Amino acid sequence: MSIATTSNTPNPGALSGALGVSAKGVSRHFGAVHAVEHVDFRAPAGKVTALIGPNGAGKTTLLLMLASLLKPDSGTITIDGLDPAQDRAAVRLRIGWMPDTLGVWESLTAREILVQMARFYRLPAARIPQRVADLLELVRLDTLADQPARVLSRGQQQRLSLARALVHDPSVLLLDEPASGLDPGSRVELRKLLRSLAGEGKAVVVSSHVLSELDEIADGAVFVNQGRTVKQQTIEEAALAGRRYAVTALDSEALMAKLRELGVEFRVEAGRRPAVTLLLTHDAGAAALLSELVTSGIGVVSFAPATGALEETYMNLETEQR
Amino acid sequence: MSHVTEATPGPARPQGTVGGGNAVVGYLGGIRDVVVLEMKQRLRSRGWYIMLGIWFVVIAIVTWLTWLAWNASMESRRSFGEPTQDAAGSMVFEVVLAFVLLFGLLVAPALSANAINGDRAGGTLAILQITLLTPGQILWGKFCAGWLAALAFLGTSAPFLVFGMFQGGLTPGHVLVSLLMLAVELAAICGLGVGISALAGRPLFSIVVTYLVVAALVVGSLISFALGSQLAQGTVLANSPVSHSVPYAPLTPDGSEPVVPVTPVEPGFTCEGPLVEQRAFRTERVAWMLALNPYVVVADAIPYPDRSGAAFYSVGLLEGISQSARTALAGPEHSYQCANGVVQPQYLKQTTPLWPLGLTLQVVLTSLLMWLGWRALRTPARGLARGTRIA
Secondary structure, three states, rough: OOOOOOOOOOOOOOOHOOOOOEEEEEEEEOOOEEEEEEHHHHEEEEEEEEEEEEOOOHHHHHHHHOOOOOOOOEEEOOOOOOOOOOOHHHHHHHEEEEOOOOOOOOOOOOHHHHHHHHHHHOOOOOHHHHHHHHHHOOOOHHOOOOEEEHHOOHHHHHHHHHHHOOOOOOOEEEEEOOOOOOOHHHHHHHHHHHHHHHOOOOOEEEEEEEHHHHHHOOOOEEEEEOOOOEEEEEHHHHHHEEEEEEEEEEEEHHHHHHHOOOOOEEEEEEOOOEEHHHHHHHHHHHHHHHEEEEEEEEEEEEEEEEEOHHHHHHHHHHHOOO | OOHHHHOOOOOOOOOOOOOOOHHHHHHHHHHHHHHHHHHHHHOOOHHHHHHHHHHHHHHHHHHHHHHHHHHHHHHHHHHHOOOHHHHHHHHHHHHHHHHHHHHHHHHHHHHOOOHHHHHHHHHHHHHOOOOOHHHHHHHHHHHHHHHHHEEEEEEEHHHHHHHHHHHOOHHHHHHHHHHHHHHHHHHHHHHHHHHHHOOOOOOOHHHHHHHHHHHHHHHHHHHHHHHHHHOEEEEEEEEEEEEEEOOOOOOOOOOOOOOOOOOOOOOOOOEEEEEEEEEEEEHHOHHHHHOOOOOOHHHHHOOOOOOOOOOOOOOOHHHHHHHHHHHHHHHHHHHOOOHHHHHHOOOOOOOOHHHHHHHHHHHHHHHHHHHHHHHHOOOOEEOOOOOOOOO
């Protein structure tokens, strides 16, 4: 990681416990629509926090409020312990925001866009060219740096947008659907990048509904639906809540007979190949079951988590909502 | 997370956050950065150059036709033995000036009235708002960029004004004052456009509204002045004019210059009899409506000689507008023939110009809209226009 050496260090006076993003009892309505209602949210520094919810759950509205663009009707927001309404400039320097709408100046080149952003953040002029070059390399746009942004593909524009959010080396990153439109290779890179940014002590907030992505990168998750915080949990907690495993075997009948014999509850899934799924609460149990099945001569073809840990929670929440 | 508490300054340490003088420089620097961003985008769109080219060609054609028309009329005058003198030569200049103002009024809204909500629709406004830029810097930057673009159009038309100057025997001062006033008018319209674009949700709507405001200034001001004068009926104390028998110097039979009109021939009457209340339009009460008109402001600001006492003079277009406007401002006390029993010359020696009032009113209107626009750009945003997203 050549790019971000140190983050904007908060005032020594600020409580280290207050680092990162926190929102308490935040509400916001648009006309009669209550987009966000009394949401509590906490994204600590050094962690990747996922903001999860269905379309229209209020994720973007919450992120806009965290980014200090939108004023909450009620509730308080702090960024590294600072109030956006009080210390506007200090908060802005700490926030890197990547919107869900790309919003690129199409006739400018990628390099020019980043230079402009650096100027808007009043970086010292002498350091801008190097900073921009580093960022372009980081998001692998160095070969396209002098092309107008309009010729970039959606995924490339997405990466440019990420670089734009990083230009002033913020300590809090608010990313709205950063993975949408990215090819698998770029997704893996994004994942690595976000982990390393969190490793540098930044608070990273990622909103998404691609849950399998978040499983790999998020340390914790906040579930929102219909404008409310539905659940806040860490990945460990999510994993402890149990995970559904899918098992397929050469002989499905034999597999099911063995499972019945072991007294394990399972259900048969309708799918391309006959599979059974069962809920296991911890990894040790999964390992024990697999070894039991194999030693009893069942031809196990696959034995894997059917869903991610977050997806499990999400789907449970979805069914609870109905 | 130990290194979060390190005291090493990050690369993002901002400049100019200390010191009062630096704050002004920083503020202006932010405006300049926005202007640079805007101009880069404009200069790269082909449409802009096409518009500039069309503008140049159209004004060239207008200038050429006006010049032909003037020459033709001079030719026919000469063939009928009439005098071919003086200020009518400024016709080329005046027509070009009026035309440039017309085109400027048409182009300025197009250059400015989608500045803010166009960016909002494209998702790039919030990108600016999230940075250290203040709403004022964004607004001023957009305004300056729009105005600079409008000034480029004005610059393109400057050669034709200079051509008119040479044709009409005018001075460079006329051209400078005209260009200055045109530039100020364009600034006022650009300010209107930027302010409205910050308030309205959709670019199409704000462009239409800006055009309507421009139409209200150009046409609406005349209509409201005319209607307002009817409402401002009043009286003026006056007695009756009695004509003199030989008020005018006769034309010489061979059609050459009249010989005698060195002595003043005005007024051709004296005021006699008792003072009676006469019905009159108290136009001075509604003259401010007329002052809102950009044509009045520009025409009234361009200097012309005092012609009271001259027997014959042909009033140019601009001078005519200016005289009418000043007559309206003077009101019946100074323009009614025998108001207060005093001989009021037909040529008004009204030296109070109307354009400062007009310009002030226009600037107040523009400032109001810019201020409202500034309020709409503040973040964290409290209210949003219906049906719009901040990003």
